[in-house]
Amino acid sequence: MTELEQLIGDKESTKMDHQKQTSLAVESRGLVKRYSEEVLAVDGVDLSIAANTIYALLGPNGAGKTTTISILTTLLEPSGGVAKIAGFDVVRQAGEVRKRIGVTFQDVVLDNDLTGRQVLEYHGQLYGQSKQERRARTAELLALVELEDAADRRCQTYSGGMKRRIELARALMTQPEVLFLDEPTLGLDPQTRGRIWDYIRTLKDQNGLTLVLTTHYMDEAEQLADRVGIIDHGKIVVEGTPRELIDQMGADTFRIVGQGDSGHFIEQVRALPFVQTVTTGDNVIQVGVDTGSRRLVAIVSTATDNGFAIEDLSVARPSLGDVFFNYTGRQLRD
Amino acid sequence: MSAALTLWHKHMRKSLVHPEEIIGLLLQPILWIVLFGVGMKSLMAPVMPSGSNLYITFMVPGIVALSALGGAVGGGSTWLMERVQGIVKEYLVAPIPRLSILLGNALSTVTKSLFQAIVIFIVGILMGMQVTTNPLGWLGGFLLVAGYGLGFAGIALAFASKTDSMGAYHSLIFLLNLPLLFLSNALYPLDVLPKWMQIGALLNPTSYVVDGMRQTLLVNGTALSGTSVLPLWLCFAVIAIFVCLGMWLAFSAFRSSVR
Ligand SMILES: Nc1ncnc2c1ncn2[C@@H]1O[C@H](COP(=O)(O)OP(=O)(O)O)[C@@H](O)[C@H]1O
Ligand SMILES: [Mg+2]
Numbered sequence: 285m286t287e288l289e290q291l292i293g294d295k296e297s298t299k300m301d302h303q304k305q306t307s308l309a310v311e312s313r314g315l316v317k318r319y320s321e322e323v324l325a326v327d328g329v330d331l332s333i334a335a336n337t338i339y340a341l342l343g344p345n346g347a348g349k350t351t352t353i354s355i356l357t358t359l360l361e362p363s364g365g366v367a368k369i370a371g372f373d374v375v376r377q378a379g380e381v382r383k384r385i386g387v388t389f390q391d392v393v394l395d396n397d398l399t400g401r402q403v404l405e406y407h408g409q410l411y412g413q414s415k416q417e418r419r420a421r422t423a424e425l426l427a428l429v430e431l432e433d434a435a436d437r438r439c440q441t442y443s444g445g446m447k448r449r450i451e452l453a454r455a456l457m458t459q460p461e462v463l464f465l466d467e468p469t470l471g472l473d474p475q476t477r478g479r480i481w482d483y484i485r486t487l488k489d490q491n492g493l494t495l496v497l498t499t500h501y502m503d504e505a506e507q508l509a510d511r512v513g514i515i516d517h518g519k520i521v522v523e524g525t526p527r528e529l530i531d532q533m534g535a536d537t538f539r540i541v542g543q544g545d546s547g548h549f550i551e552q553v554r555a556l557p558f559v560q561t562v563t564t565g566d567n568v569i570q571v572g573v574d575t576g577s578r579r580l581v582a583i584v585s586t587a588t589d590n591g592f593a594i595e596d597l598s599v600a601r602p603s604l605g606d607v608f609f610n611y612t613g614r615q616l617r618d
Numbered sequence: 619m620s621a622a623l624t625l626w627h628k629h630m631r632k633s634l635v636h637p638e639e640i641i642g643l644l645l646q647p648i649l650w651i652v653l654f655g656v657g658m659k660s661l662m663a664p665v666m667p668s669g670s671n672l673y674i675t676f677m678v679p680g681i682v683a684l685s686a687l688g689g690a691v692g693g694g695s696t697w698l699m700e701r702v703q704g705i706v707k708e709y710l711v712a713p714i715p716r717l718s719i720l721l722g723n724a725l726s727t728v729t730k731s732l733f734q735a736i737v738i739f740i741v742g743i744l745m746g747m748q749v750t751t752n753p754l755g756w757l758g759g760f761l762l763v764a765g766y767g768l769g770f771a772g773i774a775l776a777f778a779s780k781t782d783s784m785g786a787y788h789s790l791i792f793l794l795n796l797p798l799l800f801l802s803n804a805l806y807p808l809d810v811l812p813k814w815m816q817i818g819a820l821l822n823p824t825s826y827v828v829d830g831m832r833q834t835l836l837v838n839g840t841a842l843s844g845t846s847v848l849p850l851w852l853c854f855a856v857i858a859i860f861v862c863l864g865m866w867l868a869f870s871a872f873r874s875s876v877r
Contacts (some may be wrong), residue, residue, distance in 0.1 A: 321629045344874075357711050358710075359707060359710055359711060359771070379713050382711055382712060385711065387707075387711045389707055391704055393704040393705055395632065395705060398632065402631070406624060406627075410621055410624050410712050411712060411713065412620065423768035438635075454708075528830045532728045
């Protein structure tokens with residue numbers, strides 16, 4: 285480490301000490317994880333997540349979400365950078381961090397031979413909870429995730445949604461300060477997803493819990509999160525409240541697919557006073573405007589004037605998917 | 619320590635879910651005694667030290683060791699399965715000592731081996747084996763079995779930490795199992811073996827646990843081992859070193875496989 289780097293490092297740690305006083309549940313600076321020469325999974329992630337909020341890391345498969353969560357939950361050591369949970373360093377104070385977090389993993393991690401109740405019991409016991417504590421907490425959580433009737437059946441017999449719910453209950457068993465949920469609704473049907481969302485919302489209202497979740501569903505991030513960090517290729521490309529991010533895009537977004545010379549067309553469109561953003565990629569041109577209904581004619585005539593033949597045009601309220609497209613030039617597909 | 623006990627309890631509970639597994643574990647050694655023991659009895663009679671008809675008595679400690687080996691292999695595959703399925707992650711994010719995760723697994727393996735040993739001895743007694751009535755002898759014998767089981771549980775856990783494939787694990791373990799059983803005094807007295815096999819057997823902890831058990835648990839066990847009897851203190855010393863070695867292997871393999 286050079287002297288300069290050391291100086292910067294020191295400056296960063298004082299910065300982090302200061303932020304601790306403003307009660308950040310999660311903070312990281314320059315988090316890096318390199319699995320091998322070729323694979324740089326996390327490439328300098330900075331996070332500042334305030335207590336008692338829901339934060340969503342939104343990004344496509346392979347973006348580095350799971351790796352980031354694994355570092356924050358002490359499963360992986362970072363190749364570089366620092367991270368703190370509730371003020372405790374994830375490497376040097378891993379034990380303190382572990383006492384304060386609850387985690388659900390991307391894949392279902394359940395003992396199929398145990399009943400739902402036993403899963404919760406053993407988990408509490410592992411964390412040193414007393415018998416009364418465990419009993420009370422188990423009853424409370426089984427009620428929360430509505431699994432009372434299935435509590436004494438083996439997990440093997442559970443549906444995908446029930447497995448996710450018992451995992452959620454398990455993560456909450458020891459009353460964590462920060463709850464990490466890695467793709468909590470992965471592979472679930474829309475109705476079950478909605479129920480999981482309801483539980484997650486309920487949780488935030490209770491006892492000041494901070495939730496960090498990852499997802500590749502834009503609607504999930506939009507619906508649940510107070511703040512969203514959009515992650516791609518191991519970097520947070522943009523961060524903000526869902527409203528802020530979407531409002532940047534203009535009130536409405538045209539998605540245009542066509543043939544011909546798009547260069548001139550794009551140039552002209554960009555010059556139009558009511559146009560807020562223009563992004564191209566994947567053969568789609570995306571144009572954010574103030575009000576779609578009033579600007580449709582102007583856009584179409586600009587295309588015609590520039591010899592660009594529109595094949596498909598749609599207008600919609602922008603989503604986080606459009607924000608992702610705007611920053612990465614690629615579609616975020618479910 | 620309480621985390622290790624919790625995991626021990628969970629493993630024990632889980633094996634109760636599958637009674638067919640338990641029946642298999644108990645039936646296998648019984649078949650060994652009945653089929654191999656009875657079959658070999660007349661063949662082995664001439665090389666038995668006293669020349670008398672004691673082969674069943676002679677071989678029962680060997681079968682106990684064999685079952686403990688089998689138990690250790692099972693413990694390793696449980697660990698491998700928990701790693702592959704990700705269940706280990708639940709333990710790793712918990713505020714518990716890393717060592718307790720391994721210890722929970724190894725303790726449950728040893729517990730099962732001790733139960734197996736009891737059943738095998740009961741079968742042996744029913745078939746006419748003569749055992750000591752000295753409680754100290756029983757304590758010593760079972761300590762040896764527990765140590766042997768713990769040492770091999772460690773080796774199996776080390777293998778299971780190093781591979782992600784159940785097939786690779788089992789072929790490696792199988793390779794280890796055969797010489798451990800046959801290159802020892804478990805099924806025949808040391809002095810009938812060729813020299814090179816005798817040397818191999820003396821490097822094998824199985825010989826020490828078996829000879830130790832004969833001396834602590836059987837009537838006339840010392841005579842059974844004949845001229846090649848291993849001193850009892852040496853049996854205990856070797857097994858103690860073996861426990862440390864096994865656990866150390868397991869822990870260092872575990873450390874390199876997880877954070
Ligand atoms: N254990 C690993 N070894 C090597 N590469 C890995 C490992 N885990 C993940 N990766 C790679 O790191 C990148 C980020 O993966 P991951 O964090 O799982 O992303 P996400 O959760 O956003 O889908 C991917 O390119 C993935 O292939
Ligand atoms: Mg992932």
